[in-house]
Amino acid sequence: MSLRLYNSLSRQKEPLVTAEPNIVKMYCCGVTVYDYCHLGHARSYIVWDVVRRYLMWRGYKVRYVQNFTDIDDKILRRAREEHSTMEAVSEKYIQAYFEDMARLNILPADEYPRATHTLDGIKRLIHELEQQGMAYAAAGDVYYSVRKFTDYGKLSGRKLEEMQAGASGRVESSDPEASKKQDPFDFALWKAAKPDEPAWESDWGKGRPGWHIECSAMVRDRFGDSIDIHTGGADLVFPHHENEIAQSEAVTGKPLSRYWMHNGMVNVDGEKMSKSLGNFTTIRQLLDNPLPILNDTTFDPMALRLFVLQAQYRKPLDFTDEAIQAAQHSWVTIREGLLFGWNHGPQLNWPDLPPDLPKAPAESEAIDQFRRAMDDDFNTPEGLAVLFELAKTLKRNGNILKHGGQTDTPSENLYQTWLCLRELAGVLGLVAPPEIPSVQPQTGPSAEEIEALITRRQSARESKDFATADQIRDELKAQGIQLIDQPGGVTSWIRE
Numbered sequence: 001m002s003l004r005l006y007n008s009l010s011r012q013k014e015p016l017v018t019a020e021p022n023i024v025k026m027y028c029c030g031v032t033v034y035d036y037c038h039l040g041h042a043r044s045y046i047v048w049d050v051v052r053r054y055l056m057w058r059g060y061k062v063r064y065v066q067n068f069t070d071i072d073d074k075i076l077r078r079a080r081e082e083h084s085t086m087e088a089v090s091e092k093y094i095q096a097y098f099e100d101m102a103r104l105n106i107l108p109a110d111e112y113p114r115a116t117h118t119l120d121g122i123k124r125l126i127h128e129l130e131q132q133g134m135a136y137a138a139a140g141d142v143y144y145s146v147r148k149f150t151d152y153g154k155l156s157g158r159k160l161e162e163m164q165a166g167a168s169g170r171v172e173s174s175d176p177e178a179s180k181k182q183d184p185f186d187f188a189l190w191k192a193a194k195p196d197e198p199a200w201e202s203d204w205g206k207g208r209p210g211w212h213i214e215c216s217a218m219v220r221d222r223f224g225d226s227i228d229i230h231t232g233g234a235d236l237v238f239p240h241h242e243n244e245i246a247q248s249e250a251v252t253g254k255p256l257s258r259y260w261m262h263n264g265m266v267n268v269d270g271e272k273m274s275k276s277l278g279n280f281t282t283i284r285q286l287l288d289n290p291l292p293i294l295n296d297t298t299f300d301p302m303a304l305r306l307f308v309l310q311a312q313y314r315k316p317l318d319f320t321d322e323a324i325q326a327a328q329h330s331w332v333t334i335r336e337g338l339l340f341g342w343n344h345g346p347q348l349n350w351p352d353l354p355p356d357l358p359k360a361p362a363e364s365e366a367i368d369q370f371r372r373a374m375d376d377d378f379n380t381p382e383g384l385a386v387l388f389e390l391a392k393t394l395k396r397n398g399n400i401l402k403h404g405g406q407t408d409t410p411s412e413n414l415y416q417t418w419l420c421l422r423e424l425a426g427v428l429g430l431v432a433p434p435e436i437p438s439v440q441p442q443t444g445p446s447a448e449e450i451e452a453l454i455t456r457r458q459s460a461r462e463s464k465d466f467a468t469a470d471q472i473r474d475e476l477k478a479q480g481i482q483l484i485d486q487p488g489g490v491t492s493w494i495r496e
C-alpha cells in the first residue's frame, strides 16, 4: 500500500507521487517573528516535523525549507513599542523560536530563508510578473492583477464574483491602498517606503516587499519551479497560499506544489489562538510554570508533542486542563516503555546496549499497523495507539520485575517490543532520557556555503569551464550534498 495524503488542492486523499523518485521537496510557511511562539505554532511545527520524519522513515530523502517573515508591519510596531529596530526584534524572536523548537524535539530545517535575505529573488519575480502583464506599478507600489489569473481561487474554492458580492464595499473603504489599485482584489507585491521605516532600493523606488511574494520567491530560489509538498496552517489557505499560487504559476506555468497540506487550528473558546488576537499561551509559559492541575509539576515537552499528535492533524484542537492532564498521564506510560531497556535490560541478561540500537524487525505486526495508520494521511492517533500497546506491555512487565517477580514473556520478545517502541516513538519525535532529544547540529557544509558553491558552479558552466563545474559537484557529493539541476538553469540540492 502506498502512502496517501490529503491534498487541500483536490480536496481528497491522493497517493504520494513525487517529481523525482524517493525525493521530497517540502516548504513550510514559517513564523512572523515579533513575539514568542504559542501553542498554535507548536502544533503546526510538530505536525510538519512528524510528516517529515515519517517520510524519512519510509525511505524518502526530504529537503525541508521553512522561512522567517522578518519584514512586516507587526514587527515594525513591536520595534517602535520597544524602542528597538526591526532587525533586533526579529533576531530576538528567531533565537527564541530555535530554543522552543529544540525543546519540542523538532528537527531543524535544512534552510531558513528570511525575507530580508531574499530581496533579489523577490524583485526578480515581481519584474517577471510585470513583464507578463500580471502586475502593475502604482505610485511606488506594485500590485498583482488578480483577475488576470484565471485559476485564482482553485485552492480555497473561493470565487471572486461571490466574494465581491459579499465584501466589495468593505474591502474598498477600509483599505488605504484602495485608491492605487485597479481592482479591489489586487494585492501588493511591493509597497513604497513610508517615512522612518526600513526600505530597500528597487526600480519602483524605495520600498519593501508584500508578505505573499516572499514565499513564492523563496520556493523558486531554493527549489526551482515546483515542489512536492507545501505546508502551513489552514488559516493560510486564503489569501496567502492562493496568492502564492497566483504569483508563482503565472510566471512558471507549472504547479507551484503537487500537494498542499494544512494543519487545523489550535483554538481558544472556538477562536484561533493568535498573536494578533492576543488570546495566546506561549510554549515557554506552558512548559516553564508548575501547573496546579499537574500537582504543581511542569508539563513535559514530550507530553505537549503527544497531546498534539493525539488529534488528527487537520481537525481543530482545544487546549483544556483535562486534555493537558491526560497527555501528561499518557506520556508517563510511553516514557516508562521507552526506559524499560535501560532499567531492566541487565536484569533480563540483555547484551550491553550499544549507543546505536538495532532497528526493529520490519515485518513485525506493530510496525505494520503503525505504517498502515500513518500511510493513511498521517493518522497519528492510530499510530499512537500502537505505541501505547507496546508501552503497556513493557510497563506491565517492568512492574513485575521491579517487585522481584519473574515475567513469563521471553526476554527476547521484550527486547523486540522495546526496540519496536523506541523506533516508532522516534518517528513521532518522542524520546525519553537518557536519550537526549536528537536535535543534532547539522554536519557538513552550511546552506550558505552550498549556495555559494552552486553560484560558482553556475558561473563556471556559463564560461564553459565544465571541469571546475564538475569538480564542485563532486566535492559536494563527497560531503553528502546532491545537486539537482532543474530545467531553466536552477540548481537545487539535498542532503543525502
Ligand SMILES: Nc1ncnc2c1ncn2[C@@H]1O[C@H](COP(=O)(O)OP(=O)(O)OP(=O)(O)O)[C@@H](O)[C@H]1O
Pocket (backbone or CB within 6 Å): 029, 030, 031, 032, 033, 039, 040, 041, 043, 044, 074, 231, 232, 233, 234, 235, 236, 263, 264, 265, 266, 267, 272, 273, 274, 275, 276, 277
Ligand atoms: N492557532 C493556530 N493553530 C495552528 N496553527 C497556527 C495557529 N496560529 C498560527 N498557526 C500557524 O503557524 C504558522 C506561523 O504563523 P504566524 O506567524 O502567521 O502566526 P499567527 O499567530 O497566526 O500570527 P498573526 O496573529 O500575526 O497572524 C502558520 O503556518 C500558521 O498557520
Ligand SMILES: [Zn+2]
Pocket (backbone or CB within 6 Å): 028, 029, 030, 215, 240
Ligand atoms: Zn508562506
